[in-house]
Amino acid sequence: MSQTARIVNVIRLQFVNRQPFLWIPLLVFGLAVALSLMIYAMIPETGPKYGGAAQAPMWTFLFVGVSAMTLTFPFSQSVGLARWEFYLGSLAAAAVGAAALASAFIVQGFIERATDGYGMDGYVAHLPWLWESGWWAAWLTFFVFTLMAFVLGFWSATVFKRWGMTVLVAVLGVLGVAIAGALLVVSRREAWGEVIAWFATAGCLQLTGWLALLTAVLAGLSYLTLRRAVP
Amino acid sequence: MNPVVRARDLVKAYPAGNALDGVGFDLEANTIYGFLGRNGAGKSTTMSIITSQLFATSGTVRVFDEDPYENPRVLGRMCFVRENQKYPESMTTAHALRAASLFYPGWDHDFAERLVADFRLPLKTKVKKLSRGQLSAVGVIIGLCSRAEITFFDEPYLGLDAVARQIFYDRLIADYAEHPRTILMSSHLIDEIADLIERVLVIDGGRIIMDETVEEATSALTRATGPTAALDRLARSHRVLERRTMGSAGALVFHGIPSEAESETATHAGVRLESVGLQESIVHRTAAAATATGPELSPTSMEGALS
Numbered sequence: 001m002s003q004t005a006r007i008v009n010v011i012r013l014q015f016v017n018r019q020p021f022l023w024i025p026l027l028v029f030g031l032a033v034a035l036s037l038m039i040y041a042m043i044p045e046t047g048p049k050y051g052g053a054a055q056a057p058m059w060t061f062l063f064v065g066v067s068a069m070t071l072t073f074p075f076s077q078s079v080g081l082a083r084w085e086f087y088l089g090s091l092a093a094a095a096v097g098a099a100a101l102a103s104a105f106i107v108q109g110f111i112e113r114a115t116d117g118y119g120m121d122g123y124v125a126h127l128p129w130l131w132e133s134g135w136w137a138a139w140l141t142f143f144v145f146t147l148m149a150f151v152l153g154f155w156s157a158t159v160f161k162r163w164g165m166t167v168l169v170a171v172l173g174v175l176g177v178a179i180a181g182a183l184l185v186v187s188r189r190e191a192w193g194e195v196i197a198w199f200a201t202a203g204c205l206q207l208t209g210w211l212a213l214l215t216a217v218l219a220g221l222s223y224l225t226l227r228r229a230v231p
Numbered sequence: 232m233n234p235v236v237r238a239r240d241l242v243k244a245y246p247a248g249n250a251l252d253g254v255g256f257d258l259e260a261n262t263i264y265g266f267l268g269r270n271g272a273g274k275s276t277t278m279s280i281i282t283s284q285l286f287a288t289s290g291t292v293r294v295f296d297e298d299p300y301e302n303p304r305v306l307g308r309m310c311f312v313r314e315n316q317k318y319p320e321s322m323t324t325a326h327a328l329r330a331a332s333l334f335y336p337g338w339d340h341d342f343a344e345r346l347v348a349d350f351r352l353p354l355k356t357k358v359k360k361l362s363r364g365q366l367s368a369v370g371v372i373i374g375l376c377s378r379a380e381i382t383f384f385d386e387p388y389l390g391l392d393a394v395a396r397q398i399f400y401d402r403l404i405a406d407y408a409e410h411p412r413t414i415l416m417s418s419h420l421i422d423e424i425a426d427l428i429e430r431v432l433v434i435d436g437g438r439i440i441m442d443e444t445v446e447e448a449t450s451a452l453t454r455a456t457g458p459t460a461a462l463d464r465l466a467r468s469h470r471v472l473e474r475r476t477m478g479s480a481g482a483l484v485f486h487g488i489p490s491e492a493e494s495e496t497a498t499h500a501g502v503r504l505e506s507v508g509l510q511e512s513i514v515h516r517t518a519a520a521a522t523a524t525g526p527e528l529s530p531t532s533m534e535g536a537l538s
Contacts, residue, residue: 001307001334001336003303006303006307006334009333009334012333013319013330013333013334014319016319016322016326016329016330016333017319017320017321017322017323017326019320019321020320020321067319067320068319070317071317071318071319071320072319072320074313074316074317075316075317075318075319075327075330077282077284077311078310078311078312078313078316078331078373079310079330079331079333079334079335079373079377080282080303080306080307080308080309080310080311080334080379081303081306081307081334082301082302082303082306083301084301085303227301228286230279230284230285230286231284231317
């Protein structure tokens with residue numbers, strides 16, 4: 001079996017059961033859309049209505065990442081996979097799942113655009129900030145965000161496997177404190193206006209670029225942690 | 232022939248003590264090994280290190296003359312389904328078998344189907360809902376059908392009833408005859424696998440204490456029962472492991488096989504000589520190794536632990 005075939009087979013392994021990577025995220029997405037529309041229908045106002053429910057399925061990838069590490073990794077070791085093979089294949093599988101989800105998001109956006117938000121000006125997927133550079137930019141943002149959720153879940157589970165709960169809590173705690181610290185600094189300097197302006201002018205593409213960089217760093221950390229992890 | 236696995240001076244240190252304390256052995260190609268030892272002796276640890284699932288504190292492992300760590304060339308030729316193997320989220324039995332088949336070019340689908348029927352495995356049940364025995368059967372099927380050049384079975388019989396165990400042993404032997412490979416099977420059911428295995432590796436206290444053929448292991452000890460006086464004569468010329476006396480008769484277990492002349496004299500004096508079975512032989516020698524290095528353990532108290 002060639003090396004490429006082995007890694008492609010890791011992707012197939014992750015899709016032997018299509019629930020975690022495909023059906024559950026799509027189901028969550030469907031439910032998020034349905035719930036949003038019901039809520040829009042209850043709102044008497046006539047202006048356009050936007051909601052952020054479409055982010056819900058992204059977060060299922062956090063759990064997909066955790067279970068890829070805690071359950072699929074031990075299985076991969078029993079059938080003679082090297083850690084790096086498992087890791088590359090799993091990342092690729094997550095990318096396939098994230099691409100499917102992002103595509104569903106875009107299709108939903110086109111439906112919303114064509115029907116003027118289901119005739120009630122209600123939007124779940126076709127959000128102006130995401131779509132202003134084109135549908136592909138929206139797709140890319142959704143894709144990168146979903147992949148980041150996977151890597152974050154995967155890395156957390158790997159840290160837990162390798163060093164235990166205390167270290168995981170410490171690492172997440174430090175990250176939390178860092179984020180809270182940043183928010184505090186922004187608040188103290190009364191710089192929220194500038195921050196919001198930055199997000200607005202940067203646009204989703206630039207933000208996606210930064211997210212992609214962060215994802216790459218997390219993915220690198222994940223691999224380094226996985227190298228000595230034990231199933 | 233070159234051994235397919237070479238383990239040297241493996242030490243696995245934990246804060247509570249060493250799980251392995253200088254384990255070394257070779258595995259030859261196309262041989263079935265019984266990997267025996269008490270609970271906590273280091274069997275699973277050793278198998279995990281050979282497959283580089285776990286890391287040794289020190290020592291080396293070579294598989295097909297290469298370091299197995301992150302090395303698909305040799306990892307891909309091994310299969311090690313653990314006793315408490317985890318399977319991916321919400322996988323069914325059918326999923327698990329299909330998933331495993333992806334990684335073995337020699338996977339035999341027909342054989343897998345027959346085994347599923349043999350073990351009466353429900354294909355559509357989620358693996359985490361399977362009973363202990365059914366879970367073991369999934370591991371057994373993956374191990375057998377992978378036809379991996381080196382296959383590890385870690386107490387594969389847990390929860391399997393006597394019929395299912397016999398099916399496993401029969402299928403293993405039949406398949407091995409057609410597709411020879413190296414098999415290392417850990418087990419506490421020593422006499423049950425005695426006919427199956429060709430060599431025994433016994434690990435105790437993190438060290439290999441026996442590494443020999445089954446014939447060598449079973450002919451290493453002799454049991455003599457009969458009149459005390461005749462037993463005394465035998466006891467003088469052999470290293471005695473155990474002696475029991477009840478009135479004027481008794482039983483004696485000693486190292487080695489008596490010479491022809493000795494046998495004749497003893498038989499004349501009313502002594503019955505017999506070789507000791509594999510399980511008893513291992514129990515006696517494990518106990519002897521333990522008394523040599525640590526607290527005394529009587530063979531009778533250990534039989535329970537080993538069986």
